[in-house]
Amino acid sequence: MKRYTLLAALAVVFVAPLLWALGTSLKSQSEATRMPPTLFPTEPVTRAYGTIFEGTTQTPVLRWFANSLIAATLHMLLVLAVSSLAAYALARLEFRGKRLMFVVIVSTLLVPGFVFLIPQFLIIDQLGWLDSLTALIVPGAAGAFGVFFLRQFFLGLPRELDEAALVEGANHWQIFTRITLPLSKPALATLAVLSFLANWNDFIWPIFVIFSPEYFTLPPGLSILQGAYTIDYPVIMAGAVLAGVPVLILFALTQRYVIEGISRSGLKG
Numbered sequence: 001m002k003r004y005t006l007l008a009a010l011a012v013v014f015v016a017p018l019l020w021a022l023g024t025s026l027k028s029q030s031e032a033t034r035m036p037p038t039l040f041p042t043e044p045v046t047r048a049y050g051t052i053f054e055g056t057t058q059t060p061v062l063r064w065f066a067n068s069l070i071a072a073t074l075h076m077l078l079v080l081a082v083s084s085l086a087a088y089a090l091a092r093l094e095f096r097g098k099r100l101m102f103v104v105i106v107s108t109l110l111v112p113g114f115v116f117l118i119p120q121f122l123i124i125d126q127l128g129w130l131d132s133l134t135a136l137i138v139p140g141a142a143g144a145f146g147v148f149f150l151r152q153f154f155l156g157l158p159r160e161l162d163e164a165a166l167v168e169g170a171n172h173w174q175i176f177t178r179i180t181l182p183l184s185k186p187a188l189a190t191l192a193v194l195s196f197l198a199n200w201n202d203f204i205w206p207i208f209v210i211f212s213p214e215y216f217t218l219p220p221g222l223s224i225l226q227g228a229y230t231i232d233y234p235v236i237m238a239g240a241v242l243a244g245v246p247v248l249i250l251f252a253l254t255q256r257y258v259i260e261g262i263s264r265s266g267l268k269g
Contacts, residue, residue, distance in 0.1 A: 018244070025049065025238040032233040048234035052242060058213050064221035065242060071136040071217060072199040078137065079195040080188060083146030088176050090147065091154035092162060102151070108144045114204075121208055135209040136199065136217065146191050153187035154180060189257030193250060200247065218243045 019039065024032050025048050027041040052061045089095075090102050120139050129135040157180065165175045181188070203219040210216055213224070222239040225232065251258070 021237045021240045021244070025234050025241050027234050029232060029234060032237075045234075048232070048238035051232075051235050052238045059221070059224055060214060061218075061221065061225075061239060061242070063214055064216050064218045067133060067136075067215060068200055068217040068219075068243070069246060071133050072196045074137045075141065075199040076192050076196040078141040079143065079146050080192060082142045083150050083191065084181065084184075084188070085176075086142070086147045087150035087154055088172075088180060091151045092159075092175075092180070093172065105144045106148055109148070117204070117208060120205075124209055130209055131211045131215060133215060136202075136206060139205070140198070143195075146195065149191055150184070150187055153184055157183055186257045189254045193254055193258055196250060197247060200243075 023038075023040045026044040026046065027038075028043070028045055028047070031038065031041060031043075086105075090098060090105075124130055124135045124139065129138070161179050161183075162175050165179060170178070200217075201219060202217070203223075206217050206220045210220070213221070216224075218239065222236065222243070225235055225239060
């Protein structure tokens with residue numbers, strides 16, 4: 001009984017902010033700032049969502065939503081492609097310096113992310129990608145976490161499958177695409193969700209490399225909605241609800257694979 005009580009309390013803690021954002025987005029400005037506050041609106045209004053969907057040249061919220069969706073999706077696919085190839089090589093192939101290479105890759109996880117901001121900015125500037133969605137998609141695609149996570153999962157797959165495939169005449173590319181990847185759906189789904197969320201919620205990096213409002217993503221874009229002296233709380237919360245919908249849908253579709261992927265990706269080395 002105590003266990004279910006604890007789980008119910010945790011559920012309330014996690015769900016309450018979502019309900020608060022949804023309720024505030026349906027309030028008027030006067031009710032949103034009323035004291036004491038109310039969880040749900042007494043007279044629901046959709047003014048905030050009308051403001052969000054109409055937008056202006058300086059606050060094209062739907063354009064920001066589309067930018068976030070495009071950048072996060074393409075970044076996720078790029079992370080899966082790069083990380084799975086590198087992880088397969090480190091887990092299933094034998095070559096000189098493999099262990100040293102893996103140690104170097106994993107050691108980058110210990111370096112704070114802010115250390116890479118200036119070098120990445122200079123590289124993006126030299127490539128001519130500043131103020132474009134490419135600057136939000138490519139950097140971070142070869143992150144160490146994805147390589148480490150998938151390598152640990154690949155190590156747990158039976159090597160007998162590879163050996164049997166080699167005996168039948170398959171090469172490593174065929175083993176990778178026809179055996180390893182199909183058996184790694186839980187790990188791939190988990191990494192997909194994590195990389196999508198990391199790009200979707202990123203606030204600092206877009207501020208560094210994006211200058212035009214039409215190329216903003218939702219996190220930095222929604223900060224523009226805050227006025228210098230007054231804050232329209234229903235509009236801010238409507239933007240937060242809009243930003244949360246794709247994340248909730250993605251997790252609902254992949255939660256079974258995510259739970260299995262986390263439980264099976266141990267620390268086997």
